[in-house]
Amino acid sequence: MLKKSFQSILTTWFAGLLVLLPLTLTLILLGWLLSLLNSMVGPATLTGRLFATLGQPFASNPYLAYLFGTLLLVAAIYALGLAVQLGLKRPLARLMDLTLGRIPVFNKLYNLAERFVALIDTKEGADIEAMSPVWCFFGGNGAAVLALMPNPEPLEIEGRRYYAILVPTAPIPVGGGLLYVPVDWVRPANMGVDAFTSVYVSMGITPPSVPAVRPE
Known part of the structure; x- marks a missing residue:
């Protein structure tokens, strides 16, 4: 009983410490x-x-x-x-x-x-504001990735149209990988850049306010 009481006091103390830290x-x-x-x-x-x-x-x-x-x-x-x-x-x-x-x-x-x-x-922030949040479904109906589209105009590569998308690295949305994916893999995310940034800064703890809509 004494051991449990001590553990309870210690747990409460650590909870206060974590708030104050x-x-x-x-x-x-x-x-x-x-x-x-x-x-x-x-x-x-x-x-x-x-x-x-x-x-x-x-x-x-x-x-x-x-x-x-x-x-x-x-x-x-x-x-x-x-x-x-x-x-x-x-x-x-x-x-x-x-x-x-x-x-x-x-x-x-x-x-x-x-x-x-x-x-x-600080122009990096302005560059992000000019981009559009999108959902990218790899393989057409595979993994869904929340990304940024810097340019809405598609690029033709070997007879097929591709979008350039930037997949950020959490928790820093200004960096990441630049990928060219087929146009039919990409759908608008229907969210603002602030909501997009909050998702990555929280490392996924804050869920997207708009669910992903898979391509037909």
């Missing part, structure tokens, strides 16, 4: 990120002193100057984002190439950084 890990990760940012752009760093220099016209206290300088930089980046959204991205990129891109040695580092940023550009 995600929050604890989140706080630990947030603390690590803040510590990393402080070591990179904190008031004691070279970048932090630059922020303080920008804020000196607004405050005499070094910490207040750092705060005002940081806010000024954030506002400047926001204004730059507005310029990009208004269609000035290409002219700004040309200006950067014509100035910074022509400095020896520095231009190599700039090109490397530009390629790295292109890999993590």
Whole structure:
């Protein structure tokens, strides 16, 4: 009896721990990120002193100057984002190439950084929004796979029409395998991209809201 009571208490304690664990890990990760940012752009760093220099016209206290300088930089980046959204991205990129891109040695580092940023550009989300969720039945009536169709126009291969579909890899819907399957294997999924993404992010725990309709 005592052993069962102890196991019951231990099970209840672990249930509470599992509920608290995600929050604890989140706080630990947030603390690590803040510590990393402080070591990179904190008031004691070279970048932090630059922020303080920008804020000196607004405050005499070094910490207040750092705060005002940081806010000024954030506002400047926001204004730059507005310029990009208004269609000035290409002219700004040309200006950067014509100035910074022509400095020896520095231009190599700039090109490397530009390629790295292109890999993590948020345009991937926009690409997914432009795709259509579909059901693909391999073999015509075999396994059903929830996929994305990047282009609704079929491609003819050796006299037969094929659709290009992207089969994502859970839980990251932006990657996966690109397959060309016969047109008669594919049916519309009749769901939004958000519902499609939730299925893969949950690794199948969240079921599709619309059941698959097999081809006739």
